[in-house]
Amino acid sequence: MSPNKTKELARHRKERIWMWLQVLPVLTVLVVLFGGALVLAVMQSLGFAPWFGVNTFPDFSFFRALWGEWSFWYSLGLTLYYAIVSTLIALVMGIILALAMVRFFPGKTLYKYLYKLPLMIPYTVGIALAVIMLGNGGMLSRLMEFVGLIDDPSEFPQILKSHYGWGIIAVYVWKQTPFVTLTIYAVLLGVGRETEEAAAILGASKSQTFFQVTLPQILPGIISSTLIIFAFNIGAFEAPFILGGGYPDTLPVIAWRYFNDADYSLQLQGMATVVSIAMIAGIILYTYLALYRRYERKIGRN
Amino acid sequence: MKHTLISLSVTASMLGSLAMAENVEANNFRDGFLKGDVTWADVETRAKSEGTVNLYYWGGSDPINIWMDQIVTADLAKLGVTLNPVRITGTKDAIDLVLAEKGSGKGLGEGSVDAIWLNGENFATLKRQDALFGAFADKMPNSKFIEWNAEDPRSLLNLRDFGVETGAAEAPWSGEQYVCAINTARVDKAEAPSTFEGLQAYLTTNPGKFTYVKPPHYIGNTFVQSAIYAHNPDGTGAAALQAPIGEIGAEEFARLITPGIEYLKNLEPLLLGGQKGNARYPEDNAALDGMFLNGEVDFACKFGLYAVATGLNNGTYPEGAEGFVFPEGNMIKNKNYLAIPSNAPNPAAAMVMANYMTSVEAQTSKLKFTGMPPGVDPWKLDEAQVQALTAASPGLVGVTQAELDANTAPDTNATLVDVIEATWLEYIERDSSDDIATIVARAVENLK
Numbered sequence: 180m181s182p183n184k185t186k187e188l189a190r191h192r193k194e195r196i197w198m199w200l201q202v203l204p205v206l207t208v209l210v211v212l213f214g215g216a217l218v219l220a221v222m223q224s225l226g227f228a229p230w231f232g233v234n235t236f237p238d239f240s241f242f243r244a245l246w247g248e249w250s251f252w253y254s255l256g257l258t259l260y261y262a263i264v265s266t267l268i269a270l271v272m273g274i275i276l277a278l279a280m281v282r283f284f285p286g287k288t289l290y291k292y293l294y295k296l297p298l299m300i301p302y303t304v305g306i307a308l309a310v311i312m313l314g315n316g317g318m319l320s321r322l323m324e325f326v327g328l329i330d331d332p333s334e335f336p337q338i339l340k341s342h343y344g345w346g347i348i349a350v351y352v353w354k355q356t357p358f359v360t361l362t363i364y365a366v367l368l369g370v371g372r373e374t375e376e377a378a379a380i381l382g383a384s385k386s387q388t389f390f391q392v393t394l395p396q397i398l399p400g401i402i403s404s405t406l407i408i409f410a411f412n413i414g415a416f417e418a419p420f421i422l423g424g425g426y427p428d429t430l431p432v433i434a435w436r437y438f439n440d441a442d443y444s445l446q447l448q449g450m451a452t453v454v455s456i457a458m459i460a461g462i463i464l465y466t467y468l469a470l471y472r473r474y475e476r477k478i479g480r481n
Numbered sequence: 482m483k484h485t486l487i488s489l490s491v492t493a494s495m496l497g498s499l500a501m502a503e504n505v506e507a508n509n510f511r512d513g514f515l516k517g518d519v520t521w522a523d524v525e526t527r528a529k530s531e532g533t534v535n536l537y538y539w540g541g542s543d544p545i546n547i548w549m550d551q552i553v554t555a556d557l558a559k560l561g562v563t564l565n566p567v568r569i570t571g572t573k574d575a576i577d578l579v580l581a582e583k584g585s586g587k588g589l590g591e592g593s594v595d596a597i598w599l600n601g602e603n604f605a606t607l608k609r610q611d612a613l614f615g616a617f618a619d620k621m622p623n624s625k626f627i628e629w630n631a632e633d634p635r636s637l638l639n640l641r642d643f644g645v646e647t648g649a650a651e652a653p654w655s656g657e658q659y660v661c662a663i664n665t666a667r668v669d670k671a672e673a674p675s676t677f678e679g680l681q682a683y684l685t686t687n688p689g690k691f692t693y694v695k696p697p698h699y700i701g702n703t704f705v706q707s708a709i710y711a712h713n714p715d716g717t718g719a720a721a722l723q724a725p726i727g728e729i730g731a732e733e734f735a736r737l738i739t740p741g742i743e744y745l746k747n748l749e750p751l752l753l754g755g756q757k758g759n760a761r762y763p764e765d766n767a768a769l770d771g772m773f774l775n776g777e778v779d780f781a782c783k784f785g786l787y788a789v790a791t792g793l794n795n796g797t798y799p800e801g802a803e804g805f806v807f808p809e810g811n812m813i814k815n816k817n818y819l820a821i822p823s824n825a826p827n828p829a830a831a832m833v834m835a836n837y838m839t840s841v842e843a844q845t846s847k848l849k850f851t852g853m854p855p856g857v858d859p860w861k862l863d864e865a866q867v868q869a870l871t872a873a874s875p876g877l878v879g880v881t882q883a884e885l886d887a888n889t890a891p892d893t894n895a896t897l898v899d900v901i902e903a904t905w906l907e908y909i910e911r912d913s914s915d916d917i918a919t920i921v922a923r924a925v926e927n928l929k
Contacts, residue, residue, distance in 0.1 A: 332776060
C-alpha cells in the first residue's frame with residue numbers, strides 16, 4: 180500500500196471518529212434517558228412493576244379498562260380541542276404579526292422586543308397571571324364589583340375552571356403567538372420581498388399574493404412551529420390542571436391523578452394513559468408531517 | 482416523567498445492588514435499640530456521627546417552612562445534627578421514594594429518606610409494605626409526654642392512625658380536628674347549619690354557596706367520612722367504621738355508606754357551580770381558602786383547630802371568619818405523625834429529631850409559629866408546660882374547646898378510606914349508573 184493511501188485512510192478514520200464524537204452526547208441522552216424511559220413506560224403499562232408487587236406482563240387489561248370508558252374519549256376530545264384551538268389561534272395571530280413585522284411602522288424597534296416578552300416568561304407565571312386577572316375574585320371581577328356592574332366578585336362570568344377552557348387557551352395563545360411569529364418572521368426575512376413585489380407588478384390582488392405567493396413560502400415555518408406547539412399543548416399538564424373545569428379532565432391530568440392516588444395499582448393505569456397520549460400525539464404528528472412531505476414533493480420541493 | 486425516571490433508576494440500581502450486602506452494622510444498631518440494649522446516650526452519639534437528618538414533609542405552608550428553617554434547624558444543630566428539610570408537594574412522593582429504594586434492595590443506612598411527616602393511608606402503605614424502622618416512638622425520652630396506656634381511651638389517637646395500629650412506629654407530632662368556618666360578614670352566625678340537613682336547607686335557599694375539597698385529597702375524604710357517619714343507617718356513627726374492610730365485608734360496608742353517599746350526590750347540584758351542572762370541587766386547601774376569602778362560598782371546612790385565628794392573622798381568611806360546630810357530633814379528630822422508614826440512611830439522627838419534635842419546647846414554638854396544635858397529650862404534662870402551650874396558642878375563634886371536645890369523632894379505618902374515595906370518584910364524579918353496592922364490591926376487589 181502506498182504511503183499516500185494509508186494517510187488518506189487514516190484521515191477518513193479520524194473524520195469518522197470525529198463525527199461519532201459529535202453525535203454521541205445527544206444520542207446517548209436520547210437512547211438511554213428517553214428511549215429507556217419509553218421502553219419502561221410501555222412495559223409498565225403492560226403490567227410490569229415488580230417494585231409494587233405487580234408483574235402480569237404482558238397484560239393489556241390496563242388499556243382495555245382505560246379505553247373502554249366513555250370518559251376517556253371525552254377527555255381525549257377535550258385534550259385535542261384545547262390543543263387544536265389554541266394552536267390555530269396562535270398560528271393566525273402569529274402570521275398576521277409576522278407579516279406586519281416585515282413592513283415598516285413607527286415604534287417597530289421597540290415592538291420587536293416587546294412582542295417576544297411572553298417567550299421569556301414561564302407558563303406557570305402565565306397561569307398565575309390568568310388566575311389573578313380572570314378568576315372569580317380576580318382583578319377584573321373585583322373591578323367590576325367596584326364600579327357596580329356586579330354585586331359580588333363571584334357573579335363574574337366564569338372564564339376559568341370551565342370546560343370551554345378559555346383560560347387554558349388564553350395562556351397557550353399568549354405564550355405561543357410570539358413563538359410562531361418569530362419562526363415565520365425568520366422565514367420571511369430569508370425569502371425576501373421580491374417575489375411579492377413581482378406578483379403585485381403582474382397584477383395579483385392582495386389575497387392572491389398572500390395565498391399563492393407568501394403562504395407557500397412560509398409553509399415550512401408554519402409546519403415546524405405548529406408541530407412544536409401542538410406537541411406541547413397535547414401533553415401539557417399545568418394549565419389544564421389549574422385552569423381546567425375539573426372532571427372530565429384532559430389526558431395528562433388524568434395520568435397525574437392516577438399517579439397521585441394512594442392506591443399503587445393505579446400507577447399502571449396512569450402509565451397506560453401516558454402511553455396512550457404518546458401514541459395519539461405520535462400518530463397525529465406523523466400524519467401531519469407525512470401529508471406535508473407529500474405536498475412538498477407535489478410542488479417539486481425536496 | 483418523574484415516575485418514569487424513578488422507575489428507571491430503580492431498575493438500574495436493582496441490577497447493581499442484587500449482590501450488595503445489607504448494611505450489617507446499621508441493622509445491628511436497630512435490633513439493639515428495639516430490644517432496649519442501646520441506651521439513648523448511644524443513640525445521641527451515633528446521631529452526631531451520622532450528622533444529617535433528611536426530613537421529608539409537605540412544603541406548602543410558609544409558616545411551617547419558616548419554623549423549620551429558623552427554629553428546628555438551630556435547635557438540632559445544638560444536638561450535632563444538621564436538618565435537611567426536603568419540601569415535597571405531596572407526602573406520597575416520599576412514600577414512592579422509600580418504596581422504590583426498598584424495591585431496589587436498599588436497606589437500613591442506604592436509602593435517602595430519614596423521616597416523613599404523614600398519617601393515614603401513607604402510613605398504612607408503609608406498614609403494609611413492611612417499610613418501617615420499628616417501634617421507636619415509645620422508647621424515646623420524650624415519649625413520656627404521650628399516652629401509651631391502652632386502657633386509657635384517650636390513648637386511641639396515639640395507638641391507632643386511621644384505625645391502623647401504629648405499633649409506635651410513628652411518633653405523634655400534631656393533633657388536628659376538622660373544623661368549619663363561616664364568613665359572618667355574609668351570613669348571620671345564627672343561620673350557620675349544625676347538621677347535614679341544615680346545610681342542605683341552607684343551600685336550597687342560597688344555592689352555590691358551599692363546596693368541599695375534591696376527594697381523594699384527604700381534606701375532601703374527611704368531609705365525605707363525616708357525612709357517612711352522620712347518615713349511618715344504624716345510628717352508630719363512626720364506631721361502625723373502625724374495622725378494616727376485610728372484617729366488615731363489601732356488602733355490609735356498602736349498606737353503611739349508602740345513605741351518606743346518596744346525600745352527597747343529592748347535594749351536588751346545590752354546590753358551587755352545581756346550578757350550571759358542573760359543581761366545582763377545589764383541588765386543595767389553598768384553592769378552598771381562596772374561594773372562602775373571595776366570598777364565592779360562605780363556609781369552608783378543613784383540618785385546622787386554629788385555622789381561623791391563623792387565617793385571620795395572615796390574611797388568608799376573610800375578616801368575618803369564625804369557627805362553628807358542624808357537623809354535630811361528627812367533627813373528625815386525628816393526629817399526624819413522624820415515621821422513620823426501614824431504609825433510613827441516618828436512623829439515629831432521625832430518632833433524635835423525632836425526640837426533639839415531641840419535646841414541649843418544640844411543640845410550643847410549633848404552635849406559636851404555625852398554629853399547629855400539639856401532638857403531645859396535655860394530661861401527661863406538668864402545670865408549667867400546659868401553661869406554656871396555652872400561652873402559645875393562637876386561640877379559638879367562635880367555638881369553645883368544650884364544644885369541640887363534645888362533638889369529636891375518630892377517623893375512618895384507612896382501608897375503608899380507599900374504598901370511600903373510589904366510590905365517591907365513581908358514583909359522584911364519574912356519575913356512574915351502577916349502584917353503590919356494585920361500585921363498592923368492585924373497589925374492594927381492586928384494592929386486594
